[in-house]
Amino acid sequence: xxxxxxxxxxxxxxxxxxAEGSIDDFDCVEIYKQPAFQHPLLKNHKIxxxxxxYEDLERSDNYEKKDQCPKGTVPILRQRNGSESFHLNTxxxxxxxxxxxxxxxxxxxxxxxxxxxxxxxxLNLQVNQYSKSQIWLENGYSGQLNSxxxxxxxxxxxxxxxxxxxxxxxxxxxxxxxxxxxxxxPGFVVLSRNHxxxxxxxxxxxxxxxxxxxxxxxxxxxxxxxWGLKLDNExxxxxxxxxxxxxxxxxxxxxxxxxxxMSTDEISPPMGNGDFPVADVLKTANFKNVLVIxxxxxxxxxxxxxxxxxxxxxxxxxxxxxxxxxxxxxxFAFGGPGGRCSY
Numbered sequence: 001x002x003x004x005x006x007x008x009x010x011x012x013x014x015x016x017x018x019a020e021g022s023i024d025d026f027d028c029v030e031i032y033k034q035p036a037f038q039h040p041l042l043k044n045h046k047i048x049x050x051x052x053x054y055e056d057l058e059r060s061d062n063y064e065k066k067d068q069c070p071k072g073t074v075p076i077l078r079q080r081n082g083s084e085s086f087h088l089n090t091x092x093x094x095x096x097x098x099x100x101x102x103x104x105x106x107x108x109x110x111x112x113x114x115x116x117x118x119x120x121x122x123l124n125l126q127v128n129q130y131s132k133s134q135i136w137l138e139n140g141y142s143g144q145l146n147s148x149x150x151x152x153x154x155x156x157x158x159x160x161x162x163x164x165x166x167x168x169x170x171x172x173x174x175x176x177x178x179x180x181x182x183x184x185x186p187g188f189v190v191l192s193r194n195h196x197x198x199x200x201x202x203x204x205x206x207x208x209x210x211x212x213x214x215x216x217x218x219x220x221x222x223x224x225x226x227w228g229l230k231l232d233n234e235x236x237x238x239x240x241x242x243x244x245x246x247x248x249x250x251x252x253x254x255x256x257x258x259x260x261x262m263s264t265d266e267i268s269p270p271m272g273n274g275d276f277p278v279a280d281v282l283k284t285a286n287f288k289n290v291l292v293i294x295x296x297x298x299x300x301x302x303x304x305x306x307x308x309x310x311x312x313x314x315x316x317x318x319x320x321x322x323x324x325x326x327x328x329x330x331x332f333a334f335g336g337p338g339g340r341c342s343y
Contacts, residue, residue: 014075016067016195022161025078026195028069034076039186041242047189048224067195074190076183077198079158097268097341099317099334100257100310101290107306110250113137113219113227113293119286120212121273122204123154124162129261129269130155132167133285136255137218137227140246145174148218148227148239148247152201154269163200166214168229172243187243188229192236207273208282215289220250222297250295254302256287257310257319257334262341268316272335277320281333286322289329301330316341 012028036042069075103109114135123131134151153167158181170187171179182197183190190197203212217230225241225248241248262268272285281288292302301324309319309332317336324330 012070012073014067014069014195016199022163022200024195024199026069026075027078028073028193029076031072031074031190034074034190035183035186036189036240037186039243042186042189042240045189045240045242047191048221048226050221050223050226068193069195071193074193075195075197076190077195079184095262095268097260097262097271097317097338098255098257098310098312099271099319099336100255100259101287101307101319101321101332101334102255102257102310103253103292103302104306104308105253108252109306110252110295111137111254111292112222112250112295112297113217114251114254114256115215115217115219115289115291115293115299116256116287117213117215117289118151119205119273119281120152120164120201120203120214121285122164123270123274125154125156125269126267127156129267130157131269131271132259133257133272134167134259135216135218136253137247137251138253138255139249139251140174143174143176144246145171146244146247147171147175147179150216150218150229152214159198164204165198165200166196166231168197170239170243172245178243188237188239190237192234194234194236196231196234196236205273205282205285207275211281211286213288219293220247220297254292256290256332258285258317260317260338262338266340268313268338268341270336270338271317272333274335274337276318276336277333279320279322279333281322281328281331284320284333285335286331286333288331290331291329313341315339 014026016024132153138147140146149169205212227239258271277284291299319334322331
């Protein structure tokens, strides 16, 4: 990646050359002038001391360490022309497909977060398609649904290319009037000086040869009640508790895995690495060291009896539970080629 630093209307500009050859521009904005603080509920919000040590944490090896904003500022990705804030990430919307491991709706456990190592893959998608691999934390029903999501996405309509990028999303009312991707609307508070939200990954898994992972943790901070986002070894930001009503009671539903959206020609894009899941992790998209954070704020394996495998179209996408091992913890594989999928 290449770095260019220039003064631009009270912000600095980071121009990052990605692995796909495209250039992404990040504005380095004063931390309290970032989009989050334009939210009416966050006008008097102060970054809690709980997250005050984030700059001292070890940096991720999945990104260049030299490219960062000046102290006191945070990077905000400039969205390209034609990018959209839309989101249809629920089973009720036609064209959505899922292959996931998720907690049972009959499970009455309350969680305070989730964690996993997620394999990264390259895909080539059409403009009106997307393919994601992520974690969902949710509580509430219908128009009251609170949802936090994070992982990787190939989303040409959002980003203008088919690069695999770290992507987040939230909604506080079931995808109604609140929520958006990344920092496109006020809400998520960026802490890291490193360009993470919307950034391309520096590598990708190679079929049959190497697996490329990142570690993702979403957690409710015990002191503040805010929802922190940790990427590898760095807390990169958080969703303030003011954004949510149901999630502040804890998480009632956790989902790990893949999600796709098909274009108007009714062709669903590939999920994961584009192949059906197998036991050989070098040949499949997978999550390993899958954990939940329980009601006592401890990182533990979810009880297997409370988990279910879900794939809504077996001919296009599948999920395969791989069990628990010493090397990979709790793990599963998922994905598929997509195509013309039935409902």
